[in-house]
Amino acid sequence: MTVSRITNPSPFVMVAADIKIPVAAINYGQPEIDEVLDSLRSGRLTMGAKVKRFEELWAAYIGVKHAIMVNSGSSANLLALAALDLPKGSEVITPALTWATTVFPIAQLGLAPVLVDVDLGTYNMNAAAAEAAMTAKTKAVMPVHLLGNPCDGFRLLTMAKTHGLALLEDACEAHGADWAGLKAGEFGDAATFSFNFSHHISTIEGGMVVTNDEGIADACRSLRSFGWIRESDGKADIARANPNIDPRFLFAHAGYNFKPTELQGAFGIHQMDRLEGVIAHRREVAAYWNKEFKAYEEYLLLPSERPGTRHVWFAYPFLVKPGASFSCRMLKEHLEKHGVETRPIEAGNIALQPAMRNINYRISGTLDNATYIHFNSFFIGCHPGIGQVERERVAGYVKEFMEKGA
Numbered sequence: 001m002t003v004s005r006i007t008n009p010s011p012f013v014m015v016a017a018d019i020k021i022p023v024a025a026i027n028y029g030q031p032e033i034d035e036v037l038d039s040l041r042s043g044r045l046t047m048g049a050k051v052k053r054f055e056e057l058w059a060a061y062i063g064v065k066h067a068i069m070v071n072s073g074s075s076a077n078l079l080a081l082a083a084l085d086l087p088k089g090s091e092v093i094t095p096a097l098t099w100a101t102t103v104f105p106i107a108q109l110g111l112a113p114v115l116v117d118v119d120l121g122t123y124n125m126n127a128a129a130a131e132a133a134m135t136a137k138t139k140a141v142m143p144v145h146l147l148g149n150p151c152d153g154f155r156l157l158t159m160a161k162t163h164g165l166a167l168l169e170d171a172c173e174a175h176g177a178d179w180a181g182l183k184a185g186e187f188g189d190a191a192t193f194s195f196n197f198s199h200h201i202s203t204i205e206g207g208m209v210v211t212n213d214e215g216i217a218d219a220c221r222s223l224r225s226f227g228w229i230r231e232s233d234g235k236a237d238i239a240r241a242n243p244n245i246d247p248r249f250l251f252a253h254a255g256y257n258f259k260p261t262e263l264q265g266a267f268g269i270h271q272m273d274r275l276e277g278v279i280a281h282r283r284e285v286a287a288y289w290n291k292e293f294k295a296y297e298e299y300l301l302l303p304s305e306r307p308g309t310r311h312v313w314f315a316y317p318f319l320v321k322p323g324a325s326f327s328c329r330m331l332k333e334h335l336e337k338h339g340v341e342t343r344p345i346e347a348g349n350i351a352l353q354p355a356m357r358n359i360n361y362r363i364s365g366t367l368d369n370a371t372y373i374h375f376n377s378f379f380i381g382c383h384p385g386i387g388q389v390e391r392e393r394v395a396g397y398v399k400e401f402m403e404k405g406a
Contacts (some may be wrong), residue, residue: 028267050266169194206260351363
């Protein structure tokens with residue numbers, strides 16, 4: 001597969017040449033390249049000063065005290081859950097409509113995912129369903145700001161505090177999303193982000209855990225790097241208690257190797273300068289399509305932005321309503337025929353995935369909406385690689401389909 005640039009003002013928007021309108025495109029320029037080359041020339045390639053600088057910039061942007069960079073958003077979810085140190089067998093409530101590595105880390109840590117339904121249109125976890133799912137075993141709630149649409153953080157925070165639960169936000173797709181002025185990532189005990197190439201900003205691969213909790217931050221830093229004490233606040237006390245072990249290689253936790261490279265940190269530093277522009281572009285594209293597709297609301301449930309929130313549009317979803325004269329598959333195939341790449345909404349209803357057969361989990365209530373979305377929806381790209389030409393083409397392809405098939 002080759003890559004090429006498409007019509008867009010960004011310096012480098014790289015996409016697959018054999019796809020006219022892809023679901024994702026990485027957006028970078030000369031500052032990122034120069035910073036990466038500086039790291040390569042320095043000989044410092046593993047986690048160092050540039051990772052630390054990116055962590056500081058991200059913490060300031062979200063409005064939290066601590067940001068801990070890791071090698072992926074999936075690692076961020078596992079690390080944050082591990083840092084919560086929940087008792088084995090504890091239940092963690094999370095939406096059934098999500099990406100696989102929201103749910104899998106829960107099981108990997110010996111915890112039990114409890115799947116609840118989502119709301120149509122927002123694609124976010126139904127808060128009432130989450131509250132109804134609680135039992136004496138429930139120790140945490142893990143909402144997902146799906147596709148960049150923020151959950152009601154205040155309601156979730158109140159619910160978690162009322163029931164004495166940890167609140168872990170999966171904000172991997174929600175860079176800069178906010179609810180009533182507070183950003184996704186500010187509400188919970190901790191939150192996670194992904195910097196995969198398909199996200200608002202990218203470190204090619206990468207992720208981040210953010211928190212205001214000193215203990216969670218300290219645990220994350222240790223667990224990220226094998227479990228050793230080098231970045232632990234209490235490393236002097238731990239070293240004194242273990243005088244027969246070289247303190248440079250003293251392990252206090254059974255940790256992981258989730259360290260990012262210095263190249264990823266270098267990339268992230270300059271991606272921060274692009275973030276608000278990327279968000280503005282995505283919002284402009286989504287607003288254009290919502291206006292163009294309003295004529296088809298009889299058949300499509302259009303995505304929406306709730307009052308007082310900022311949706312950052314990781315992607316643009318299509319949901320075909322019951323009773324439409326065409327199927328989701330027909331619309332998807334029409335767009336793909338014209339070179340518009342499509343994808344399912346995350347992993348769909350995760351309970352339908354074969355990997356779940358080997359996981360100890362529970363379903364609370366019905367998953368009717370998650371199942372309906374699983375079979376009747378998809379998304380397309382909503383990124384800086386989509387300029388005016390591309391957005392008009394998509395609108396034209398949908399109009400052509402509706403006039404012929406609806």
